Amino acid sequence: MALTAPWLCSFLVSCGVDPVDGRPPDADQAPTVSTLTIEPRSQLIPTFPCSQCHSKLTPNSTRRQLTAFHVVRNAELDHGDRSLWCYQCHSIKNIDKLVIANGSLVSFDEANLLCGSCHGDKGRDWRAGLHGSTVGYWRGPKSRKLCTNCHNPHYPWFPTMTPEPPPAPAHGGGETEK
Amino acid sequence: MATNESPRRNGTSDCSAHGDCEQAQLARAEAGPSSTRRQFLTMSAAVGASLAAGTACNDPAFQAYFQKHYLQLTDADKQRIFERLEQEVEQTKGVRVKISDPRPLRNVQFAYALNLSVCNGNRRCVEACARENNLPDDPQIRYIRVVELDNVTHHLERGNVYYDREKVPEPGKYYLPVQCHQCKNPPCVKACPTKATWKERDGIVVIDYNWCIGCRYCQAACPYHARRFNFAKPNIKPDKINPDQGYLSNRLRPMGVVEKCTFCLHRTRKGRYPACLEACPTGARKFGDLNDPSSEIRKILKEKRVYVLKEELGTEPRFFYFYDD
Numbered sequence: 474m475a476l477t478a479p480w481l482c483s484f485l486v487s488c489g490v491d492p493v494d495g496r497p498p499d500a501d502q503a504p505t506v507s508t509l510t511i512e513p514r515s516q517l518i519p520t521f522p523c524s525q526c527h528s529k530l531t532p533n534s535t536r537r538q539l540t541a542f543h544v545v546r547n548a549e550l551d552h553g554d555r556s557l558w559c560y561q562c563h564s565i566k567n568i569d570k571l572v573i574a575n576g577s578l579v580s581f582d583e584a585n586l587l588c589g590s591c592h593g594d595k596g597r598d599w600r601a602g603l604h605g606s607t608v609g610y611w612r613g614p615k616s617r618k619l620c621t622n623c624h625n626p627h628y629p630w631f632p633t634m635t636p637e638p639p640p641a642p643a644h645g646g647g648e649t650e651k
Numbered sequence: 652m653a654t655n656e657s658p659r660r661n662g663t664s665d666c667s668a669h670g671d672c673e674q675a676q677l678a679r680a681e682a683g684p685s686s687t688r689r690q691f692l693t694m695s696a697a698v699g700a701s702l703a704a705g706t707a708c709n710d711p712a713f714q715a716y717f718q719k720h721y722l723q724l725t726d727a728d729k730q731r732i733f734e735r736l737e738q739e740v741e742q743t744k745g746v747r748v749k750i751s752d753p754r755p756l757r758n759v760q761f762a763y764a765l766n767l768s769v770c771n772g773n774r775r776c777v778e779a780c781a782r783e784n785n786l787p788d789d790p791q792i793r794y795i796r797v798v799e800l801d802n803v804t805h806h807l808e809r810g811n812v813y814y815d816r817e818k819v820p821e822p823g824k825y826y827l828p829v830q831c832h833q834c835k836n837p838p839c840v841k842a843c844p845t846k847a848t849w850k851e852r853d854g855i856v857v858i859d860y861n862w863c864i865g866c867r868y869c870q871a872a873c874p875y876h877a878r879r880f881n882f883a884k885p886n887i888k889p890d891k892i893n894p895d896q897g898y899l900s901n902r903l904r905p906m907g908v909v910e911k912c913t914f915c916l917h918r919t920r921k922g923r924y925p926a927c928l929e930a931c932p933t934g935a936r937k938f939g940d941l942n943d944p945s946s947e948i949r950k951i952l953k954e955k956r957v958y959v960l961k962e963e964l965g966t967e968p969r970f971f972y973f974y975d976d
Binding site: 502504601602604606607608610635638640 | 753754756766769771772773774775777778790791793796812813814815816817818819820919920921922923924928929931932933934937938939940943946947950951954955975976
């Protein structure tokens with residue numbers, strides 16, 4: 474099937490003719506424009522907005538072990554060699570927002586701006602679509618997960634998983650391959 | 652003759668009159684080295700019965716037997732063949748399926764990239780591929796094999812595809828999924844004696860399952876162990892059949908033919924991502940158009956440390972492996 478003359482192939486392609494089957498290609502069945510949606514995060518947090526409790530509390534900026542609602546976070550919080558604490562990422566002025574290093578507030582649905590302020594290489598790759606999960610259409614509407622939809626920001630290592638079962642042995646188990 | 656068996660040909664590819672059909676069938680009945688008088692009489696009776704009905708050439712079994720090569724089919728031929736195949740599935744499995752034949756997109760060259768820094772060997776891709784592409788569980792066929800390798804080694808033959816662990820990733824190991832690399836210079840295509848497999852304009856290597864004679868030369872030629880053979884009639888439960896089927900990709904295969912990954916061409920030629928990519932929970936899998944400078948795949952090739960398997964063979968795979976840093 475293969476045509477060995479490259480000039481002929483390129484000639485046929487330039488005529489809009491398939492060099493393999495000699496027929497013109499169909500009109501594109503795929504969308505021609507890509508659009509990107511970022512999957513929101515805040516609506517996946519059961520206790521959001523945080524202000525529904527925190528509006529009744531006085532903010533305390535002293536670093537301490539939490540003893541009330543967020544007690545589990547004490548053990549779980551392992552990010553940045555355990556050097557971080559709540560108000561380094563959560564805003565003390567507006568508890569429904571996150572705060573980035575330059576002091577500006579961002580929503581939970583823009584967590585990439587906060588994560589990327591330390592993890593710049595990952596932030597850049599995520600923006601380019603190289604890091605993280607993007608689903609839908611390679612050309613057309615696509616949807617990308619936010620950093621915090623895959624990584625728990627308080628314990629950011631990707632969790633270990635139970636794998637799907639191994640394949641059946643080739644040739645009914647007679648193969649010597651491991 | 653069962654319609655779902657691989658058709659074998661004896662030189663004639665068309666039938667113009669009932670007399671030809673009769674002669675062809677008689678010739679086959681007589682030619683077999685183990686022909687007995689009983690087989691001959693049985694065959695003659697069968698031919699006589701079908702001639703009496705006057706429908707030998709319209710019989711689905713006959714049409715499947717003398718079907719032309721895919722590249723010689725007209726749109727009308729395809730329409731008729733797809734309907735026949737759809738009816739066959741409905742009769743044997745009780746499932747209504749839709750067989751389509753999306754052609755390559757204009758100016759698109761597909762390529763795949765896989766991030767070895769984040770793949771954790773969970774095999775979700777393997778199972779999603781099986782469901783999407785109607786792969787049988789018994790006997791089991793899987794297009795993707797995930798190889799578990801020791802860190803800082805790259806000896807594929809010492810890898811383990813049968814790892815069975817409580818949790819992955821196992822410390823000290825890394826995971827390398829392998830599937831069809833859609834080579835730019837595919838050895839499998841050269842090996843095929845019947846031209847039942849070829850490379851399409853968008854870079855996908857496809858198989859006409861109705862033209863494959865099951866010699867398995869392509870399987871031997873593939874350096875990536877990407878091709879699978881249907882040793883037995885594929886046994887797939889009706890509730891697991893994906894009704895969105897491509898003639899050159901995931902339609903139900905007969906026994907005795909070779910199959911492999913097609914980058915889910917029935918999805919990707921309509922703009923969608925392949926099923927394995929969407930199933931990956933780690934985001935390791937990236938897919939796109941090499942001709943589009945803004946595509947993810949081009950950025951990976953430009954910015955990341957990229958390699959291909961067995962580069963020295965000159966197959967020029969369209970499947971790249973890369974690392975984050």
